[in-house]
Amino acid sequence: MPLNLLALENLLNINEQIKIRASKDHRIEYTGSEDYPIKIHELKKLIELVPENRTVIEIAAYYLKNIILLQAFPDANHRTALTATERFLEKNGYSIDYTAVEAYQFRRELYASRLREYGTYEEKSVSVLKEADNQVFSLCLEFVRAHLVD
Numbered sequence: 001m002p003l004n005l006l007a008l009e010n011l012l013n014i015n016e017q018i019k020i021r022a023s024k025d026h027r028i029e030y031t032g033s034e035d036y037p038i039k040i041h042e043l044k045k046l047i048e049l050v051p052e053n054r055t056v057i058e059i060a061a062y063y064l065k066n067i068i069l070l071q072a073f074p075d076a077n078h079r080t081a082l083t084a085t086e087r088f089l090e091k092n093g094y095s096i097d098y099t100a101v102e103a104y105q106f107r108r109e110l111y112a113s114r115l116r117e118y119g120t121y122e123e124k125s126v127s128v129l130k131e132a133d134n135q136v137f138s139l140c141l142e143f144v145r146a147h148l149v150d
Contacts, residue, residue, distance in 0.1 A: 003059065004088075005047070005059075005088070006084055006088050008040070011043055011067070011080065015073045015076055015080045019032065019075075019076070022076075030076055032075030032076070037074075038072060038073055038074065039071075039073075042072045042126055043070070046126075046129060049126075050062065056089065057094075057141065057145060059088065060085045060089050060096075060144045061140040061143075063084050063085050064082065064085045064144065065081075065140040067084055068110065069123070070128070071122075071124075072123075078107050078110075094149075095148070096144065096147045097147055097149050102147070106143050110140075113135050113136050114136055117135050118136075
């Protein structure tokens, strides 16, 4: 059965919905500026370079890791990555469930892992899309697996 991969429009819509919700609810933060445009090239590469011969769960971890690392959106990259991962899994017959506390803890662990792996929290170039699995990918894979719903 062919995989239902994410499209550029999916990613753009997810981030836009987060931005809209933030504009209507002061408790939701979205500090992205119009001075910081969405990096469409990076998002297209993310979609183009989805690894072949990987499981649905591994591809979900690919999306989660790389949307965060590319930092292609003005804000809400972690939230966009989590939501995109959920949507991808749903499109392929899986469900994932986690609490806000679990998402926050994952974000903290991911920051530490990024610092160990790359020496920085800064955005990464599209070269990360082709790198071998590393501790950042493993952390994302572990998060996805731990929160799958039967």
